[in-house]
Amino acid sequence: MCGIVGYVGDRPCRDLLIAGLEKLEYRGYDSAGVSVISDGEIDSVRAVGNLANLRAAMREHSANGSGNVALATAPATIGLGHTRWATHGRVTEENAHPHGDCGDKIHIVLNGIVENHSELRKELADDGHVFSSETDAEIVSHLIERHFDGDLTKAVRDAFGELRGHYAFVAMHSDQPDVLVAARKECPLVIGLGEHETFVASAIPAFLRETRRVMEIDNDELVTITPGGAVITDAEGNPVERGEQEITWDEDAAEKGGYETFMMKEIHEQPDAVAETITDRLPSLDSVDLSEMELDDEYLRNVDRIVIVACGTSYHAGLVGRYAIEQWARVPVEMDVASEYRYRDPVLRPNDLVIGITQSGETADTLAAMRLAREGGAKVLAVTNVMGSQATRDSDAVLFTRAGLEIGVAATKTFVSQVAVMYLLGLRIAELRGTIPDERLTELIAELKHIPSKIEETIEVADQQVQAIARTHHKRRFFLYLGRHIGLPVCLEGALKLKEISYIPTDAYAAGEMKHGPIALLDEDTPVVCVATESPVLEKMLSNMQEVSARGADVVAIASAGSEQVAEVANQTLYIPDTDWILEPILAVIPLQLLAYHIARLNDLNVDQPRNLAKTVTVE
Ligand code: G6P
Numbered sequence: 001m002c003g004i005v006g007y008v009g010d011r012p013c014r015d016l017l018i019a020g021l022e023k024l025e026y027r028g029y030d031s032a033g034v035s036v037i038s039d040g041e042i043d044s045v046r047a048v049g050n051l052a053n054l055r056a057a058m059r060e061h062s063a064n065g066s067g068n069v070a071l072a073t074a075p076a077t078i079g080l081g082h083t084r085w086a087t088h089g090r091v092t093e094e095n096a097h098p099h100g101d102c103g104d105k106i107h108i109v110l111n112g113i114v115e116n117h118s119e120l121r122k123e124l125a126d127d128g129h130v131f132s133s134e135t136d137a138e139i140v141s142h143l144i145e146r147h148f149d150g151d152l153t154k155a156v157r158d159a160f161g162e163l164r165g166h167y168a169f170v171a172m173h174s175d176q177p178d179v180l181v182a183a184r185k186e187c188p189l190v191i192g193l194g195e196h197e198t199f200v201a202s203a204i205p206a207f208l209r210e211t212r213r214v215m216e217i218d219n220d221e222l223v224t225i226t227p228g229g230a231v232i233t234d235a236e237g238n239p240v241e242r243g244e245q246e247i248t249w250d251e252d253a254a255e256k257g258g259y260e261t262f263m264m265k266e267i268h269e270q271p272d273a274v275a276e277t278i279t280d281r282l283p284s285l286d287s288v289d290l291s292e293m294e295l296d297d298e299y300l301r302n303v304d305r306i307v308i309v310a311c312g313t314s315y316h317a318g319l320v321g322r323y324a325i326e327q328w329a330r331v332p333v334e335m336d337v338a339s340e341y342r343y344r345d346p347v348l349r350p351n352d353l354v355i356g357i358t359q360s361g362e363t364a365d366t367l368a369a370m371r372l373a374r375e376g377g378a379k380v381l382a383v384t385n386v387m388g389s390q391a392t393r394d395s396d397a398v399l400f401t402r403a404g405l406e407i408g409v410a411a412t413k414t415f416v417s418q419v420a421v422m423y424l425l426g427l428r429i430a431e432l433r434g435t436i437p438d439e440r441l442t443e444l445i446a447e448l449k450h451i452p453s454k455i456e457e458t459i460e461v462a463d464q465q466v467q468a469i470a471r472t473h474h475k476r477r478f479f480l481y482l483g484r485h486i487g488l489p490v491c492l493e494g495a496l497k498l499k500e501i502s503y504i505p506t507d508a509y510a511a512g513e514m515k516h517g518p519i520a521l522l523d524e525d526t527p528v529v530c531v532a533t534e535s536p537v538l539e540k541m542l543s544n545m546q547e548v549s550a551r552g553a554d555v556v557a558i559a560s561a562g563s564e565q566v567a568e569v570a571n572q573t574l575y576i577p578d579t580d581w582i583l584e585p586i587l588a589v590i591p592l593q594l595l596a597y598h599i600a601r602l603n604d605l606n607v608d609q610p611r612n613l614a615k616t617v618t619v620e
Contacts, residue, residue, distance in 0.1 A: 002097070002111040003027040003083040005206045006170040006180045009197020009227045010077055014058075017081035020199070020206035021051055026407050026615040027111070027202060028085025031096035034058075035107040036076035037177045042107055043076070046096035050609070051083070078177055080170055082109035085614045088117065089134030099138040101145035102130055105174045108144070110137040111202055112167030112187040113619050120162065137169070144171055153224045156181040157237055160222060166364065166618065168217075170200055180225040184217045186390060187618050188362060191215040191223060191230045193244060198225045204247060205405065212247040216388055263408035263501070263607045267593055268459060273413040274586070275452040276402035277420045282449060285442045288428040295353075295381065295397045301432045303353045306331055307346070307378070309338040309369040310357035311617065313411040313496065314418060318357050319489035320585045321422025327582060328430035328444075338365035339620065341372075348376035355381045355425075359406065359414035360616040361389020368620070370394045383421050385414050399425065408608050409615045410500050412593050415493065416455065419586045423448060447580045454577040454587055462574055462591040469556055469572050470598035473527045474502075480518055480528045481508040482548070484541050487531035490558070490585045494529060494592030501607045502600040511544040522551040529592065533576065533584040534560040545569045556595075558588045 003024025007013040017034050032054040033046030047057035082097035089095035098107040114120070117136035120143060125131065129142045140159060147158035152173045166186035172179070182189055182200050192199035192207035192214055199207035200223070204214055215230055217223050221240060224231045232240040259265035281289050306325060308318035315337055322333040336344075338356070342365060348354075354373035358366040361384035370380045371394050382395035385403050392398045401417035427444060430436035436444075473479075479498055483491035488510050495508035509518050511530070522528070528548045532541045545555050546569055557570035560578060567573040576587040600607045 002085050003202045003206070004109040004111050004168065004170055004200075005081045005202070006079070006109070006172070006182065006200040006225065007197065008078040008178060008180050008225055009194065011197060012075055013077055013079045016210065017079050018051065018055070019209065020201055021081045021083045023205040023208075024202055025051060025083050025609065026409060028083055028614045029609055030084055030086050030091045031093070032081070032083045033096045033098055034079055034081040035098040035172070036079035037172060037174050038076040040174055040177065042100065042104055042174050044098055044100070044107065046093050046098070048091055048093055048096065078172060078180065080107060080109045080172060080180070088113070088136040095133045095135050097137060099133060099135065099141050101141045103145070106141045106144050106148065106171060108137065108141045108169050108171045110140055110167055110169035111618065112185070113165045114139055114163050114167060115165035116163065136165075140169055141171070148173065150175070152176050152179055152181045153222065156183055157222055157233075157235065160235060168202065178226055181222065182217070182225065183222045184219060186219055186367075188390070189217040189223075191217065191225065193229060196227045198227060198230055200225050200230075208247060213244050214247055215242050215244045261408065261608050263410055263412060263597060266406055266408050266413045267590070267597065269404065270413045270416050270459070270590070271452040271456040273401070273403035273417045274420045274455060276404075277417045278424060278448055278451070281424050282445050285445050286438065288424050288431060288445070290399065290424060290428045293381065293397045293399050295379065297432050299379065300353075300429055302351060303331055303429070304349060304351040305353075306333045307341075307352055307354045307373070308333060308335045308357065309341045309354060309366060309373070311338050311363050311365055313415050313493060314357040314359060314363075314366070316489045316493040316496070317415055317418035317422060318355070319492070320419045320486065321355075321426065323486050324423055324426035324582055325429060328426045328436050329433055330435045331429060331433070338363070338369040342369040346372070346376070348373060348378045350377050352378040353381060354378045355383060356391060356395065357383045357418055358391050359385040359401065359403070359411060359418065361386040361391035362616050362618050364618050364620045367391060367394050383418060385417065406615075409610055409613050410497055410596070410607065415589065416586050420448070420451070423583065444580060444583070447583055451579070451583060451586055454579055455590060457577050458587050458590045459594070462576075462594055465574055466591055466594040467598050469574070470595060470602055472572075473554070473556075474599045474602040476504065476525060476527055478521065478526055479504060479506045480521060480526055480553075481506060481531075482511040482514060482528060482541075482544060483508075483531035484511045484537040484544075485535055486582060486585055487533060487535065487541065487588065490531045490588045490592065491529065493589050494531070494596065497593055497596035498599060500613060501596055501610045502603055502605060503611070504599065511541055514544055514547070519547070519551070522548060522553045524552040526553045528553045528555050529595070530555055530557045530570065531588055532557045532559050532563070532566045532570075533588050534563060534581045535584070536581075538563075538565075542566070542569060558591055560584065
């Protein structure tokens with residue numbers, strides 16, 4: 001998955017394109033490029049690495065006189081930009097976008113995958129087209145070249161008809177220096193409308209500094225973009241009417257706000273993210289208001305089974321949800337990672353509710369699993385952080401997390417917000433089914449309302465202690481994480497965070513399974529992180545910690561306030577504030593986010609852009 005941006009207007013566009021790419025780097029950052037049209041010619045610069053490398057390549061490009069001077073002096077007013085996360089083709093300058101046609105008159109940028117690229121490449125090569133990259137994307141520029149007879153919109157439409165896959169792309173032609181044409185098949189695409197200028201991009205932040213007037217492009221639509229605006233058509237060329245929206249959220253939200261990294265800023269935004277997510281859904285102490293969800297009460301009351309599908313961190317939020325829903329609402333809950341679920345020919349029943357959890361709303365596997373479930377007759381509920389994302393369209397109902405924009409690739413505030421939504425849902429279904437006593441419902445609602453301030457307290461108290469623990473362990477070569485019951489998803493998430501941003505191998509296990517394998521890994525050099533918060537299985541967890549200790553390994557424990565038994569066994573203990581035991585994951589994960597963070601920083605790593613990862617995974 002990648003970030004794409006285009007501009008056509010009356011201002012020099014080079015710096016606008018680069019500024020747009022900066023906002024899209026979270027989508028991929030292994031290489032980048034820009035192309036502009038100036039004096040009827042295309043000038044292009046690409047570079048391996050992040051945008052700093054692209055800027056350096058531009059300076060070099062102008063210094064040694066290669067290409068024309070458009071990118072050096074910045075007079076061009078139409079152009080494209082791309083930040084890449086490699087799918088087809090290695091990370092090289094040749095494979096970086098934009099890609100051109102044989103005559104270097106057409107340039108394109110693409111996000112996604114062209115599935116029938118091999119057959120098209122062969123066909124085009126037989127026709128004499130010469131390719132200069134290994135990518136699937138380059139096919140698109142050559143296909144447009146084949147169809148071009150003076151009208152870029154028509155050529156893009158004809159090319160679009162021959163492509164299979166999921167992608168969004170933008171094209172320009174040096175003979176039409178005031179037109180961009182873009183097309184969308186599943187991958188996101190939005191238009192920004194300004195005064196005598198128009199933007200197109202994978203996501204709104206790419207142009208939010210310049211305009212707040214936005215138009216969304218739907219699946220299977222094409223859009224012709226000029227300085228005067230955007231004309232949308234369907235794949236057959238029929239006009240499509242689309243209103244514009246005014247974006248109200250703040251562009252500054254995307255800045256670091258005084259923190260050294262986005263990840264640290266977002267860790268500190270967790271109290272607000274959870275408060276935003278729960279406050280107006282808990283209008284009183286005796287009921288949860290999820291009326292926005294548009295699933296009728298009768299349906300929820302009679303749901304036979306819930307299936308949760310998700311990927312990565314969102315999957316861990318789903319695991320927490322499973323415990324809460326089963327405990328409170330007494331509905332059986334199944335979980336699967338979306339990439340497995342979609343291919344295992346799952347058995348679906350009419351009274352199944354399938355919940356797709358995806359912060360971006362664009363994860364290819366989760367969307368495919370949701371579509372499959374709908375085709376199989378189940379109702380699908382999306383839990384997502386992004387309004388207008390594909391998940392909101394591939395579902396019967398939506399519950400938004402309200403975490404705000406998350407830039408750090410390692411999810412933090414979206415995770416706790418997802419967990420909060422799962423708690424709300426569990427309580428609401430329990431309330432409707434009458435499976436939770438009124439007093440217990442009131443107690444849990446009251447406690448949920450305190451969670452934002454307890455998250456704040458956890459961050460404040462844990463940060464210094466975690467830094468000390470990180471200093472002790474940051475050079476270790478392997479970490480084991482153990483937890484039971486509600487502590488298990490927490491340790492899965494903690495282990496994922498550490499491996500994602502510090503590149504230290506981790507394993508996370510149900511503590512009861514330790515004796516069936518992982519115990520062989522234990523020695524004096526292996527820190528074992530144990531989630532040992534208050535729960536009906538705490539005693540069992542304590543026994544497992546004793547077993548770890550007896551093998552000479554260091555135990556780092558996460559414990560509930562005042563839990564002295566844990567400190568007796570552990571070498572280091574991090575306490576979280578007292579709360580209802582089933583709500584503990586939302587607090588217990590915080591010291592583990594901080595541990596991963598400080599270990600990565602001590603090892604001098606870029607936590608916001610860890611290698612090989614991307615924030616939004618729009619390929620399977
Ligand atoms: C990527 C991100 C993770 C995220 C996962 C699922 O791997 O790096 O942070 O948890 O995708 O993303 P989603 O948008 O579906 O929650």
